[in-house]
Amino acid sequence: MFNVTFLPAGKQVQVEQGENLLRAAMLAGVQFSASCGGSGSCGKCKVLVEKGEFESDVSARISAADQEKGYALACITRINSDIEVHLPEDARAIDRQAIERAMLTSVEPSELLGHIEINPSVQRIYLELPPPSLEDNVSDIDRLTRALEKQLGSKKIHLSLPLIKQASSTLRSSGWKATFTVFATDEGFEVTQVFPGHRTEPVYGLAVDIGTTTICAELVNLENGRVQAHRSDYNSQYSCGEDVISRIVYASRNRENLAHIQGLVHSTLNGLIQEMLKETGVQSQDIADVVMSGNTTMTHLFMGVEPGIREEPYVPVTSAPPVLQAGELSLEWSDSARIYLTPSRASYMGGDITAGLIGSNLFRSEKLTLYIDVGTNGEIVLGGSEWLIGCSCSAGPAFEGGAIKHGMRAATGAVEQVRIDPGTFEPMILTVGQSSPRGICGSGLIDAMAELLMAGVITSKGRFNTELDTPRIRGQEALEYVLVWAEDAQNGQDIVITEGDLDNLLRAKAAVFAGITTLLNAVGITLQDVDELLIAGGFGRYLELDKAVTIGLLPEISPDRVKYIGNGSLLGSRVMLLSRRMRQEALQVCKKMTYLELSQDPSFMDQYVSALFMPHTDMSMFPSVQASLMG
């Protein structure tokens, strides 16, 4: 067995001779981006071996010079001795502060939550039961359920065998005074916890958004509805692939992989919970309920179920999972907490969107509303209290900084705002954390693209205007715009936007906008009929609406009719945590929604082609942008 040490964190693991270095990293719990699933093609698992012997396959991703210095791709490297490996900057970019900022904070929901009655699924009930006597000699459990029936007004009180044992011994040893946690089911109530005497601590719940990239959690006091703490972290499944498809591929390879990838999301969540417990002093046993929303792949992997949605007809295993018990999963902080997974409408219209429709109150809105959640996939829903129609379009990774030469996530050093002087073509930039720039994140890219368009640096088709007199535009066949010169950049390299990047962005925005117009056409309405536009997703937080409209990603709608929801998945989870009736509504939302499969819609491709132009080939949809471009 050899020791493998990952620097700078110093994480260690023991492996057999010949073990794959990427696998060793996974075993050690080291996270880094590996979007190609270990095939050696993405080059993102590049490491520097500082000490020790290894063999590595040849790769175009590692130059001969780098190879000599000891650089290698972990996924095609085998370990032949004790070894010390240094992770590159990118791999360590787990910038907690930035994720918190990017993903967690949603619109303060007081405004939206004003109408939510606090009526959670769990409650604590303290009982002082009359001790048994010869006159009143019903069994312990009958004595208990008799009292609970009276309090809860239900005849259906259920206790599992372990709870029967615990309730009886607790009641007998505590003088028939005990506190019970009960969970409302469809049929009645289930007793999930017993404490001796009067447990006065409030009962808590967790609202969780399991995103492909980030997991966000809130610890909520279920008695007053207050969020006591919140945390988020990268989903450590990241090490098995960046996007859902590569994770599905990874999970489907064998049973061990499936267990591993399930364990990763559990361990990320466990970590968040431990931190929140530490911060607040809340005890883990006081968390009795969890509402969790995520896309279909995320919820399946959380349950340890192979999603099975990779290929046509994109059918998931389950769209409305049963309420689970923490003990069924490897969630170390609780055995008894119940876990509700928000139901999904379709494979690519997950519980995160259902939650968003609940959290934003769209499901009972009288206004005709357009709901857009843009990430790797763009999910779009149109409707209100009467009807709902939705679709999902694959935008690709561009909006998250993927498939972009200097693209990166919205972590410290990512360029997130850009202004370009239309006279000098010089940029002004702002980065996340206002530190020296390392790359460009999604909102920075949209900003840059809109500014480049308005300044005339690029055409409506995303091509560079080669006639401009500026050193920022360079290259022969592969043209690029230098956003940051090497001397200003963190890693001493120019940060550029290439024509290829622009093309990727154009395709991404065209896919989303084509989704919107296809949906509108399907119900025979126009953008003018839309009363309200709701923008959800972490992405939405940074997005400058006018820039997104300028490039034609979002429709031109009066700003007073636009609302940012932020993390709708988390918001809806909190709403369903506080009000059990909202869980029934969530199921109704899924039942009510018509899902349009775009790959089956013959008009989608036409809409897509029309949208491969900024803002759009049909300029009448963007009168203000047209005016600006003209001016």
Next chain:
Amino acid sequence: MFNVTFLPAGKQVQVEQGENLLRAAMLAGVQFSASCGGSGSCGKCKVLVEKGEFESDVSARISAADQEKGYALACITRINSDIEVHLPEDARAIDRQAIERAMLTSVEPSELLGHIEINPSVQRIYLELPPPSLEDNVSDIDRLTRALEKQLGSKKIHLSLPLIKQASSTLRSSGWKATFTVFATDEGFEVTQVFPGHRTEPVYGLAVDIGTTTICAELVNLENGRVQAHRSDYNSQYSCGEDVISRIVYASRNRENLAHIQGLVHSTLNGLIQEMLKETGVQSQDIADVVMSGNTTMTHLFMGVEPGIREEPYVPVTSAPPVLQAGELSLEWSDSARIYLTPSRASYMGGDITAGLIGSNLFRSEKLTLYIDVGTNGEIVLGGSEWLIGCSCSAGPAFEGGAIKHGMRAATGAVEQVRIDPGTFEPMILTVGQSSPRGICGSGLIDAMAELLMAGVITSKGRFNTELDTPRIRGQEALEYVLVWAEDAQNGQDIVITEGDLDNLLRAKAAVFAGITTLLNAVGITLQDVDELLIAGGFGRYLELDKAVTIGLLPEISPDRVKYIGNGSLLGSRVMLLSRRMRQEALQVCKKMTYLELSQDPSFMDQYVSALFMPHTDMSMFPSVQASLMG
């Protein structure tokens, strides 16, 4: 570690130096009677150490001569080397043939079952589902439940997480053709099993009576209602104490004891099931449902729950356990089978009696019926379809051969029928298995007592008539009747009935009869009003009604109004296995029944004292017996 070998079976176990020999026997799965719970007082764990070293405490139960030969009480013996231990005859008296005969066969229930519709809780459903397509792309589980809803006419189809995984992978790998086992719950249906393709094997169930002494099981084809096999065996909890009280004491000592005693009943049941599967070729996975009835202590110990009913106010932990899953318990033959434990009315009116009332059809009888189940406890129920009242009286172990000098269970060699010549006072006896006599079982004792009474050998108060000229009556202060001379007996000792034995029997019969009259008085009716007498229990099978009436154990009722039910607990279990509606009826029976706590009834003691006479102080209740005694 030392090897301990138990002869003649040759069972072996390894133990530490100084281990207790009774504990070693338990570890080895060797069963023997130990009614004092290991305190050294009952002397029933006497063994012969053939080889090896041991230390043993001094006991009055072992004579100096026996001690020299190597006899010792296992419970007070510590092991100091490899050792070989011979079990005495009594300890090995696990006479399977006799138990089968004694406990299993009930009245052929066709007569009673004629009106039972076969509508079990479980059923198998074969489905050929339409494969998913882009037009019909609901999730796998929605696809499944949609089809099941149609077949079952219910909207509430539940699958647990493991079943979701299994159903999905089975459907996908078997071309969407699979067979499902579904279990009817109060709310709807639960899918409990999945098989690829069309599983044509019928679905089976088990009807089980868990008795304190014996466990009986039937393997029932749930499609045609036929019993495919049946088996019974001593409850191996026997090694922890003979009666319920000593087992409760044993189980309450510590957690290990509770787990051990639970494991014992499971292993007995597992053994019976394996034998039935072997006999019939049925596969264990085709047993999908179990209905189990037993007294409150037995069902609690089966679940691993401390019964807690030893002391006033005799309150059990639960009277209507939830449906369990075999996997929750250590039942090695199945994970998915559901286990229904018949609800009980009171601590000393268990699920075995509820089952008997269901199996005998008493619960919907128009006739005023008296139901009597006599064992260590006598449970008595009076009523019919309109109302029910019941009580339980402690008869003590006499009817099972306990607390009787030469008493024994109804195993091979037990005297079970007796006639005494009124002229010569010589007996004629018949034993179980018609082998040479070893002792007297309950029915033999009742026979003997009645015959001794009729022959004038004893008085109505159970005292010997010392004036008779027969060598069979002997002794000075402690008088006894020699039923079998030493030369005829299996172990070369006289088999006798002592005045003490007669006294114990008299008290036992008085307790039962006082229970009957107290119950009748409570509702203000007399024996003449009773339309039907049902006699249940293994005991009832051998009982000669007229003898039981002669001593005043049972009331004098016209024989055509008496029915033997046999093992009512097993019969009722089968009925509830075949008809799920009967399980609801069982709960109703418990709710409807008034339970009379005799220890709280001031008139019971008077009734008891009046019954300490054969047949009774009030001879008007026994006109025929009176006439015989006069004649």
